[in-house]
Amino acid sequence: MENVRIEKINLNSSQRLKVESFLSTFNLFLDKDVEYTIVAKKDEEIVGTCSYFGKILKCFAVKEGIQGEGIASKLITHITNKLFDEGIYETFIFTKPKNKYIFKGIHYHEVYATDEVVLLEGGMASIEKFIQNMFKKSKLGNEKKAALVMNCNPFTLGHRYIIEKASKENDKVVVFIVEENRSLFPFHVRMDLTKKGIEDLKNVKILPGGNYIISSATFPSYFIREADERLKAYTKLDAGIFSKFIAPIFHIQRRYVGTEPYCNVTNEYNQTLHEVLPKEGIEVIEVDRIGRNDKAISASFVRELIKAENWEEMRKLLPNSTYEFLKSNDAKEIIQKIKRSDSPH
């Protein structure tokens, strides 16, 4: 194995094509969003590759026939070191169940598995410690709670309505804000506007979602090509992690979700929650969204209004705190980004 070396790939050069063609022999492709890619070369031939996006290792493959010769561990060591130097000490891999043993051999742990996908964690990551620590830091007690998971991109009166309903119907409510920064409004802004928007609801606690509330935007697409199948796999994984780890540690007995008339992703997601959570003794309560003129208030609709600079309509859909923020100087950059963007997130 002396003649195997690791090389960094310049993703903006023709080297990229070589990685893509190598991956295509495994029926994989190079995800659009990868930040950093390396290959293992034996003489001049590519025999393995690995990439990452944020904390997530992606697009990993080792040439058949020479698997088990230590190429995987070389690739993973290199990537882990690189991430470590960037201050990222916890790493994650999504893979097909049949491939999980490759990673278990180099000390990756299974977080959760469905029929379609397994989430593994490595480095210093440990889901139980992480969620325990989240719970400890939240200073919440052991009383029964209701929970919501939201992106709040940005916080609207629609969010307010659902949280308020949960707040009235339960002694204690926890709202987890999706932490991954794949949204147009940055995490700290989403968090801040949500806190301001529910300030008067004393039994509601807003918390960062952490590593294990995964957004559909980060769920990798490269190994499950079919969009419907991928969505199903993602929703099952997410619902599974919530009911197996987050709910028991936080003593969550109910989960509130909003109905979503326009978004297929949310619909599918809600359906999966209905299938998975009750089996673990968690009640799922679907709340009809409040609407204006027959159109449900949604954050995506608000982003359309921002694009169109329709302030008058926005005023009716947003709490004062969000509206004031959008009018402020701090929001200028975000608004510019929204105007340029075609992203649904």
Next chain:
Amino acid sequence: MNIKTPAKAGTMESNDIYVMVKPNDEGGIVIDLESIVMKQFGKQIEKVILNTLKDLGIDNIYVMAKDRGALDCTIQARIETAVKRGM
């Protein structure tokens, strides 16, 4: 003595050990060890790690070690390197 920043040493290759260390806010020495030879040598590896830390005068540290069959001298060297990098 304490370390100041997270640090690492080693590789995940066979016959080596990958060591990650960080300051332990709660105080004391905490060792999370994983090894392919846990049953046979888990206790011995932990002892080597602990003794190396003692020799270096470290009292507060979190160590995560992923062992793939490293010899005692390798373990000692990787721990020492990681600790010194974190100082």
